[in-house]
Amino acid sequence: MHSNSLSSRELAWLRLSLTPRLGRKTMHRLHQVFGSIEAIVADTTPARLARAGLSPKLAAAIPAAQEERLLAAARRLARGGVRLISYWDADFPPLLAAIPDPPALLYVRGHWPPEPGLAVVGSRRAGAQSRQLTREIARDLAARGVCIISGLARGIDTAAHQGALDADGATLAVLGCGIDQIYPPENRVLFEKIAEVGTLVSEYAPGTPPFAGNFPGRNRIVSGLARGVLVAEAAAGSGSLITAEFALEQGREVFALPGSAHDSSCSGSNALLKQGAHLITEARDILEILWSNLPQAPRTPAAQTPETLSAEDLRVLAPLDATALHIDEIVRRSGLTPMEVSAILLHLELQGSVRQLPGMHYQRVRSG
Incomplete structure:
Protein backbone atom coordinates (compact mmCIF):
# COMPACT_ATOMS: atom_id res chain seq x y z
CA MET A 1 0.00 0.00 0.00
CA HIS A 2 1.13 3.54 -0.73
CA SER A 3 0.89 6.21 1.95
CA ASN A 4 -1.51 9.11 1.53
CA SER A 5 1.38 11.52 1.00
CA LEU A 6 4.58 11.57 -1.00
CA SER A 7 7.93 11.22 0.70
CA SER A 8 10.38 14.13 0.75
CA ARG A 9 12.45 12.23 -1.82
CA GLU A 10 9.45 11.86 -4.14
CA LEU A 11 8.57 15.53 -3.68
CA ALA A 12 12.09 16.50 -4.70
CA TRP A 13 11.85 14.43 -7.87
CA LEU A 14 8.39 15.86 -8.56
CA ARG A 15 9.81 19.39 -8.32
CA LEU A 16 12.40 18.58 -10.97
CA SER A 17 9.83 16.85 -13.15
CA LEU A 18 7.50 19.87 -13.04
CA THR A 19 10.27 22.31 -13.99
CA PRO A 20 9.58 23.54 -17.54
CA ARG A 21 12.10 22.36 -20.17
CA LEU A 22 13.92 20.11 -17.71
CA GLY A 23 13.92 16.66 -19.27
CA ARG A 24 15.34 13.24 -18.49
CA LYS A 25 18.79 14.00 -19.91
CA THR A 26 19.17 16.98 -17.58
CA MET A 27 17.97 14.87 -14.64
CA HIS A 28 20.63 12.28 -15.45
CA ARG A 29 23.27 15.02 -15.70
CA LEU A 30 22.24 16.59 -12.38
CA HIS A 31 22.41 13.24 -10.63
CA GLN A 32 25.79 12.46 -12.19
CA VAL A 33 27.23 15.75 -10.91
CA PHE A 34 25.65 15.86 -7.44
CA GLY A 35 25.22 12.13 -6.67
CA SER A 36 21.67 12.06 -5.29
CA ILE A 37 18.34 13.83 -5.46
CA GLU A 38 18.90 15.02 -1.88
CA ALA A 39 22.16 16.66 -2.92
CA ILE A 40 20.54 18.23 -5.98
CA VAL A 41 17.85 20.00 -3.94
CA ALA A 42 20.03 20.72 -0.87
CA ASP A 43 21.17 23.96 -2.48
CA THR A 44 19.23 25.10 -5.53
CA THR A 45 21.03 28.40 -6.10
CA PRO A 46 21.38 28.89 -9.87
CA ALA A 47 25.17 29.26 -9.63
CA ARG A 48 25.50 25.83 -7.98
CA LEU A 49 23.08 24.10 -10.37
CA ALA A 50 24.95 25.62 -13.30
CA ARG A 51 27.84 23.27 -12.38
CA ALA A 52 25.82 20.54 -14.13
CA GLY A 53 25.84 22.54 -17.34
CA LEU A 54 22.36 24.03 -16.93
CA SER A 55 21.68 27.37 -18.55
CA PRO A 56 21.17 30.23 -16.06
CA LYS A 57 17.48 30.39 -17.01
CA LEU A 58 16.91 26.67 -16.44
CA ALA A 59 18.96 26.67 -13.24
CA ALA A 60 16.82 29.53 -11.92
CA ALA A 61 13.60 27.72 -12.82
CA ILE A 62 14.16 24.76 -10.44
CA PRO A 63 13.89 26.62 -7.13
CA ALA A 64 11.24 28.88 -8.66
CA ALA A 65 8.87 25.99 -9.44
CA GLN A 66 5.43 27.11 -8.30
CA GLU A 67 4.82 25.73 -4.82
CA GLU A 68 1.07 25.74 -5.36
CA ARG A 69 1.39 23.61 -8.51
CA LEU A 70 3.85 21.27 -6.77
CA LEU A 71 1.61 20.67 -3.76
CA ALA A 72 -1.52 20.26 -5.90
CA ALA A 73 0.25 17.66 -8.07
CA ALA A 74 1.58 15.89 -4.97
CA ARG A 75 -1.91 15.65 -3.45
CA ARG A 76 -3.36 14.36 -6.74
CA LEU A 77 -0.67 11.69 -7.06
CA ALA A 78 -0.98 10.59 -3.44
CA ARG A 79 -4.77 10.24 -3.76
CA GLY A 80 -4.26 7.97 -6.78
CA GLY A 81 -1.67 5.86 -4.98
CA VAL A 82 1.02 6.94 -7.46
CA ARG A 83 4.64 6.47 -6.47
CA LEU A 84 7.76 7.93 -8.07
CA ILE A 85 10.65 5.60 -8.91
CA SER A 86 13.93 7.04 -10.14
CA TYR A 87 16.55 5.34 -12.28
CA TRP A 88 18.83 5.20 -9.21
CA ASP A 89 16.29 3.43 -6.95
CA ALA A 90 16.66 -0.28 -6.19
CA ASP A 91 13.18 -1.08 -7.50
CA PHE A 92 13.67 0.54 -10.91
CA PRO A 93 13.07 -2.25 -13.48
CA PRO A 94 16.48 -3.65 -14.47
CA LEU A 95 15.51 -4.41 -18.07
CA LEU A 96 14.48 -0.79 -18.59
CA ALA A 97 17.58 0.51 -16.81
CA ALA A 98 19.75 -1.26 -19.40
CA ILE A 99 18.31 0.43 -22.53
CA PRO A 100 20.37 3.12 -24.30
CA ASP A 101 18.13 6.03 -23.20
CA PRO A 102 16.47 5.04 -19.91
CA PRO A 103 13.95 7.28 -18.15
CA ALA A 104 15.25 9.21 -15.17
CA LEU A 105 11.90 9.01 -13.42
CA LEU A 106 8.78 6.85 -13.60
CA TYR A 107 5.35 7.56 -12.20
CA VAL A 108 3.77 4.22 -11.25
CA ARG A 109 0.20 3.45 -10.25
CA GLY A 110 -0.86 -0.06 -9.29
CA HIS A 111 1.08 -3.22 -8.60
CA TRP A 112 4.50 -3.55 -10.23
CA PRO A 113 4.18 -6.82 -12.18
CA PRO A 114 6.70 -9.63 -12.06
CA GLU A 115 8.77 -10.82 -15.00
CA PRO A 116 8.31 -12.01 -17.68
CA GLY A 117 6.68 -9.43 -19.95
CA LEU A 118 5.73 -9.20 -23.63
CA ALA A 119 4.97 -5.91 -25.39
CA VAL A 120 2.07 -5.93 -27.85
CA VAL A 121 1.65 -3.03 -30.31
CA GLY A 122 -0.24 -2.34 -33.50
CA SER A 123 -2.64 -0.11 -35.38
CA ARG A 124 -5.23 2.04 -33.65
CA ARG A 125 -7.52 1.24 -36.60
CA ALA A 126 -6.84 -2.49 -36.73
CA GLY A 127 -9.45 -4.77 -38.24
CA ALA A 128 -11.73 -6.96 -36.14
CA GLN A 129 -9.82 -10.13 -37.03
CA SER A 130 -6.46 -8.70 -35.90
CA ARG A 131 -7.97 -7.36 -32.69
CA GLN A 132 -9.64 -10.68 -31.89
CA LEU A 133 -6.47 -12.71 -32.55
CA THR A 134 -4.41 -10.25 -30.49
CA ARG A 135 -6.84 -10.56 -27.62
CA GLU A 136 -6.70 -14.37 -27.75
CA ILE A 137 -2.89 -14.45 -27.84
CA ALA A 138 -2.65 -11.95 -24.96
CA ARG A 139 -5.19 -13.96 -22.96
CA ASP A 140 -3.31 -17.22 -23.47
CA LEU A 141 0.05 -15.68 -22.58
CA ALA A 142 -1.35 -13.94 -19.50
CA ALA A 143 -2.87 -17.24 -18.36
CA ARG A 144 0.67 -18.66 -18.38
CA GLY A 145 1.97 -15.80 -16.21
CA VAL A 146 3.28 -13.45 -18.92
CA CYS A 147 2.63 -9.75 -18.24
CA ILE A 148 1.12 -8.04 -21.30
CA ILE A 149 2.64 -4.59 -21.86
CA SER A 150 1.06 -2.04 -24.19
CA GLY A 151 0.16 1.63 -24.50
CA LEU A 152 -3.61 1.84 -23.76
CA ALA A 153 -4.27 3.22 -27.27
CA ARG A 154 -7.27 2.34 -29.39
CA GLY A 155 -7.23 -0.84 -31.47
CA ILE A 156 -4.49 -3.39 -30.85
CA ASP A 157 -3.35 -1.92 -27.50
CA THR A 158 -6.87 -2.12 -26.12
CA ALA A 159 -7.30 -5.70 -27.37
CA ALA A 160 -4.00 -6.73 -25.75
CA HIS A 161 -4.90 -5.28 -22.34
CA GLN A 162 -8.39 -6.81 -22.53
CA GLY A 163 -6.94 -10.22 -23.36
CA ALA A 164 -4.72 -10.13 -20.28
CA LEU A 165 -7.67 -9.11 -18.11
CA ASP A 166 -9.80 -11.89 -19.65
CA ALA A 167 -7.32 -14.34 -18.12
CA ASP A 168 -7.18 -12.49 -14.80
CA GLY A 169 -3.52 -11.94 -15.68
CA ALA A 170 -0.99 -9.13 -15.34
CA THR A 171 -1.03 -6.15 -17.69
CA LEU A 172 0.94 -2.90 -17.75
CA ALA A 173 0.03 0.26 -19.70
CA VAL A 174 2.69 2.83 -20.57
CA LEU A 175 1.11 6.25 -21.11
CA GLY A 176 2.14 8.99 -23.53
CA CYS A 177 0.80 11.64 -21.14
CA GLY A 178 0.77 12.37 -17.43
CA ILE A 179 -0.35 9.48 -15.24
CA ASP A 180 -3.32 11.60 -14.14
CA GLN A 181 -4.57 11.96 -17.75
CA ILE A 182 -6.86 9.41 -19.42
CA TYR A 183 -6.20 9.04 -23.13
CA PRO A 184 -8.03 8.10 -25.22
CA PRO A 185 -11.07 9.19 -23.16
CA GLU A 186 -13.17 6.21 -24.27
CA ASN A 187 -10.71 3.93 -22.46
CA ARG A 188 -11.60 5.38 -19.05
CA VAL A 189 -13.08 2.09 -17.79
CA LEU A 190 -10.03 0.15 -19.03
CA PHE A 191 -7.69 2.74 -17.45
CA GLU A 192 -9.40 2.36 -14.07
CA LYS A 193 -9.45 -1.43 -14.30
CA ILE A 194 -5.72 -1.57 -15.03
CA ALA A 195 -5.07 0.88 -12.18
CA GLU A 196 -7.00 -1.47 -9.90
CA VAL A 197 -5.50 -4.84 -10.85
CA GLY A 198 -2.51 -4.03 -13.09
CA THR A 199 0.01 -1.25 -13.57
CA LEU A 200 0.00 2.23 -15.15
CA VAL A 201 3.37 3.83 -15.93
CA SER A 202 4.44 7.22 -17.30
CA GLU A 203 7.66 9.19 -17.43
CA TYR A 204 5.79 12.45 -18.04
CA ALA A 205 4.96 14.96 -15.31
CA PRO A 206 1.41 15.11 -13.98
CA GLY A 207 -0.86 17.21 -16.16
CA THR A 208 1.16 16.55 -19.34
CA PRO A 209 -1.30 16.29 -22.28
CA PRO A 210 -0.96 13.48 -24.85
CA PHE A 211 1.24 15.46 -27.25
CA ALA A 212 2.11 13.58 -30.46
CA GLY A 213 5.82 14.02 -29.71
CA ASN A 214 5.48 12.03 -26.47
CA PHE A 215 4.60 8.74 -28.11
CA PRO A 216 7.93 7.73 -29.67
CA GLY A 217 9.48 8.19 -26.21
CA ARG A 218 6.65 6.17 -24.70
CA ASN A 219 7.33 3.39 -27.22
CA ARG A 220 10.94 2.89 -26.10
CA ILE A 221 9.62 2.20 -22.59
CA VAL A 222 7.01 -0.26 -23.89
CA SER A 223 9.74 -2.33 -25.55
CA GLY A 224 12.29 -1.64 -22.82
CA LEU A 225 10.13 -3.26 -20.14
CA ALA A 226 9.57 -6.42 -22.21
CA ARG A 227 11.52 -9.49 -23.27
CA GLY A 228 9.98 -9.29 -26.74
CA VAL A 229 7.61 -7.22 -28.87
CA LEU A 230 4.65 -8.53 -30.88
CA VAL A 231 3.55 -6.30 -33.76
CA ALA A 232 -0.03 -7.36 -34.45
CA GLU A 233 -0.95 -5.12 -37.38
CA ALA A 234 1.03 -2.13 -38.63
CA ALA A 235 1.19 0.00 -41.75
CA ALA A 236 4.47 1.23 -43.20
CA GLY A 237 5.89 4.15 -41.23
CA SER A 238 3.64 3.57 -38.20
CA GLY A 239 4.50 4.10 -34.55
CA SER A 240 4.43 0.33 -34.05
CA LEU A 241 7.45 0.00 -36.35
CA ILE A 242 9.25 2.62 -34.24
CA THR A 243 8.63 0.35 -31.25
CA ALA A 244 10.02 -2.60 -33.23
CA GLU A 245 13.14 -0.56 -34.04
CA PHE A 246 13.60 0.26 -30.36
CA ALA A 247 13.17 -3.44 -29.58
CA LEU A 248 15.94 -4.40 -31.98
CA GLU A 249 18.25 -1.70 -30.56
CA GLN A 250 17.50 -3.02 -27.06
CA GLY A 251 18.22 -6.64 -28.02
CA ARG A 252 14.61 -7.81 -27.74
CA GLU A 253 12.93 -10.50 -29.84
CA VAL A 254 10.49 -9.17 -32.45
CA PHE A 255 7.35 -11.07 -33.46
CA ALA A 256 4.68 -10.21 -36.03
CA LEU A 257 1.29 -11.50 -37.14
CA PRO A 258 1.11 -12.09 -40.90
CA GLY A 259 -1.43 -10.06 -42.88
CA SER A 260 -2.79 -9.92 -46.38
CA ALA A 261 -0.32 -8.70 -49.00
CA HIS A 262 -3.18 -6.63 -50.45
CA ASP A 263 -3.90 -4.82 -47.17
CA SER A 264 -1.82 -1.67 -46.70
CA SER A 265 -2.57 -1.71 -42.95
CA CYS A 266 -0.44 -4.88 -42.72
CA SER A 267 2.43 -3.70 -44.94
CA GLY A 268 4.65 -2.73 -42.00
CA SER A 269 4.19 -5.96 -40.06
CA ASN A 270 4.69 -8.01 -43.24
CA ALA A 271 7.90 -6.08 -43.90
CA LEU A 272 9.12 -7.03 -40.41
CA LEU A 273 8.57 -10.70 -41.29
CA LYS A 274 10.66 -10.28 -44.45
CA GLN A 275 13.41 -8.74 -42.32
CA GLY A 276 13.52 -11.72 -39.96
CA ALA A 277 10.85 -11.15 -37.32
CA HIS A 278 9.31 -14.33 -35.93
CA LEU A 279 6.02 -15.23 -37.64
CA ILE A 280 3.32 -15.75 -35.01
CA THR A 281 -0.18 -17.16 -35.27
CA GLU A 282 -0.75 -18.27 -31.65
CA ALA A 283 0.63 -17.80 -28.15
CA ARG A 284 2.52 -21.09 -28.28
CA ASP A 285 4.81 -19.68 -31.00
CA ILE A 286 6.01 -16.97 -28.60
CA LEU A 287 6.24 -19.29 -25.60
CA GLU A 288 8.47 -21.72 -27.50
CA ILE A 289 10.96 -18.95 -28.29
CA LEU A 290 10.98 -16.97 -25.03
CA TRP A 291 9.47 -19.06 -22.25
CA SER A 292 9.45 -22.74 -23.13
CA ASN A 293 9.63 -23.72 -19.44
CA LEU A 294 6.66 -21.72 -18.14
CA PRO A 295 4.17 -23.92 -16.27
CA GLN A 296 0.67 -24.47 -17.61
CA ALA A 297 -1.52 -22.29 -15.41
CA PRO A 298 -4.81 -21.30 -17.07
CA ARG A 299 -7.01 -18.94 -15.13
CA THR A 300 -10.55 -18.07 -16.20
CA PRO A 301 -12.47 -15.33 -14.39
CA ALA A 302 -16.10 -15.97 -13.53
CA ALA A 303 -18.75 -13.81 -15.17
CA GLN A 304 -20.52 -11.32 -12.92
CA THR A 305 -23.76 -12.42 -11.36
Missing part, protein backbone atom coordinates in the same frame (compact mmCIF):
# COMPACT_ATOMS: atom_id res chain seq x y z
CA PRO A 306 -26.87 -10.24 -11.76
CA GLU A 307 -26.63 -9.28 -8.08
CA THR A 308 -23.31 -7.49 -8.71
CA LEU A 309 -24.51 -5.51 -11.76
CA SER A 310 -25.89 -1.97 -11.77
CA ALA A 311 -29.29 -1.02 -13.21
CA GLU A 312 -27.53 0.41 -16.30
CA ASP A 313 -25.49 -2.79 -16.73
CA LEU A 314 -28.70 -4.83 -16.69
CA ARG A 315 -30.36 -2.54 -19.26
CA VAL A 316 -27.47 -3.30 -21.63
CA LEU A 317 -27.41 -7.01 -20.81
CA ALA A 318 -31.18 -7.53 -21.06
CA PRO A 319 -31.45 -7.68 -24.88
CA LEU A 320 -28.31 -9.81 -25.23
CA ASP A 321 -28.56 -13.57 -25.44
CA ALA A 322 -27.28 -16.33 -27.67
CA THR A 323 -27.85 -14.09 -30.70
CA ALA A 324 -25.28 -11.32 -31.02
CA LEU A 325 -26.51 -7.76 -31.45
CA HIS A 326 -24.85 -4.77 -33.10
CA ILE A 327 -23.95 -1.96 -30.71
CA ASP A 328 -26.47 0.37 -32.42
CA GLU A 329 -29.26 -2.09 -31.69
CA ILE A 330 -28.14 -2.35 -28.05
CA VAL A 331 -28.26 1.46 -27.83
CA ARG A 332 -31.78 1.48 -29.28
CA ARG A 333 -33.10 -1.22 -26.96
CA SER A 334 -31.42 0.03 -23.78
CA GLY A 335 -32.44 3.67 -24.18
CA LEU A 336 -28.94 4.79 -23.13
CA THR A 337 -26.57 7.02 -25.09
CA PRO A 338 -23.96 5.46 -27.42
CA MET A 339 -21.17 6.67 -25.11
CA GLU A 340 -22.85 5.13 -22.05
CA VAL A 341 -23.41 1.82 -23.85
CA SER A 342 -19.78 1.70 -25.09
CA ALA A 343 -18.44 2.25 -21.58
CA ILE A 344 -20.80 -0.35 -20.06
CA LEU A 345 -19.99 -2.93 -22.73
CA LEU A 346 -16.27 -2.51 -22.10
CA HIS A 347 -16.88 -2.86 -18.36
CA LEU A 348 -18.96 -6.01 -18.92
CA GLU A 349 -16.29 -7.43 -21.26
CA LEU A 350 -13.62 -6.94 -18.62
CA GLN A 351 -15.86 -8.69 -16.09
CA GLY A 352 -16.50 -11.61 -18.43
CA SER A 353 -20.24 -10.99 -18.84
CA VAL A 354 -20.20 -10.22 -22.59
CA ARG A 355 -17.86 -10.89 -25.49
CA GLN A 356 -17.24 -8.70 -28.52
CA LEU A 357 -17.56 -10.32 -31.93
CA PRO A 358 -16.40 -8.96 -35.31
CA GLY A 359 -18.33 -6.00 -36.70
CA MET A 360 -19.11 -4.38 -33.32
CA HIS A 361 -21.51 -7.16 -32.35
CA TYR A 362 -21.82 -8.30 -28.75
CA GLN A 363 -23.00 -11.54 -27.16
CA ARG A 364 -23.81 -12.42 -23.57
CA VAL A 365 -21.59 -14.94 -21.76
CA ARG A 366 -23.55 -17.41 -19.66
CA SER A 367 -21.79 -18.65 -16.51
CA GLY A 368 -21.86 -22.28 -15.50
